[in-house]
Amino acid sequence: MTFPLPRWIAHRGGGSLAPENTLAGIRLAAAMGFMAVEFDVMLSADGTPVLIHDETLERTTTGQGPVSATPDAVLFRLDAGGGEPVPRYADAVALCRQLGLLANVEIKPASGFERETAEAVARLSGELWQGAGVQPLISSFSLEALEIARDLAPQIPRGLLYEQVPADWWSVARRLGAVTMHCAADRLPTEVLAEARAHGIPVLCYTVNTAQDAESLFDRGVSAIFTDRLDLFAPETTPYKGLHLGG
Numbered sequence: 001m002t003f004p005l006p007r008w009i010a011h012r013g014g015g016s017l018a019p020e021n022t023l024a025g026i027r028l029a030a031a032m033g034f035m036a037v038e039f040d041v042m043l044s045a046d047g048t049p050v051l052i053h054d055e056t057l058e059r060t061t062t063g064q065g066p067v068s069a070t071p072d073a074v075l076f077r078l079d080a081g082g083g084e085p086v087p088r089y090a091d092a093v094a095l096c097r098q099l100g101l102l103a104n105v106e107i108k109p110a111s112g113f114e115r116e117t118a119e120a121v122a123r124l125s126g127e128l129w130q131g132a133g134v135q136p137l138i139s140s141f142s143l144e145a146l147e148i149a150r151d152l153a154p155q156i157p158r159g160l161l162y163e164q165v166p167a168d169w170w171s172v173a174r175r176l177g178a179v180t181m182h183c184a185a186d187r188l189p190t191e192v193l194a195e196a197r198a199h200g201i202p203v204l205c206y207t208v209n210t211a212q213d214a215e216s217l218f219d220r221g222v223s224a225i226f227t228d229r230l231d232l233f234a235p236e237t238t239p240y241k242g243l244h245l246g247g
């Protein structure tokens, strides 16, 4: 399969220029010329996959308490910033497909909900992206979630996601059939980059918000960065390179 990995990926939808993890953010990223967006997906109390980063509602919405304890009837009435609702994952996929955006779907389970979240997101992803020219890239800090995604939606490429890359990352990548490795920009040892290059695995770094940091990472061989600073890195109209990922 071909996943045309761009150099810049808008983080949490529209980065810091729009309310995070909202459809407005995704629209803004596309309007600014981004080819790819990353967003976080968690389950509501009703088991609906929605876009949100924190396990609790306070920071990004007008609600209170854990997302996993909030029913849809309450959740979808909240303001996630600028009058935007918390989006259903299904609506975000429809929008990405309509806009022709690549999506990095980060499965972000509330703790204790790893299995349920991964099962729901993987199953729904298989349905929602059916027939799409380009599949999304699924990533997660939860290895259990990636294992479940591999088993339930093997056709969708997977990326390992780390803060600190462990020494055995490559054997984990092989076991999970991961095609990319994502890590914190300031926790990327040169040996890991060399190992990734040797195995043909693109490295994607988050969260990069200065041109200087981006340039230095690209110089070191990083393939793509996640950024909140859409204003710094847009517009982009051509893929950085077309990478053949997966089988």
Ligand code: G3P
Binding pocket: 011, 012, 038, 040, 053, 106, 139, 161, 182, 206, 226
């Ligand atoms: O997937 C890359 C990045 O989004 C991981 O960190 O906390 O912003 O989801 P976070």
Ligand code: MG
Binding pocket: 012, 038, 039, 040, 106
């Ligand atoms: Mg994320």
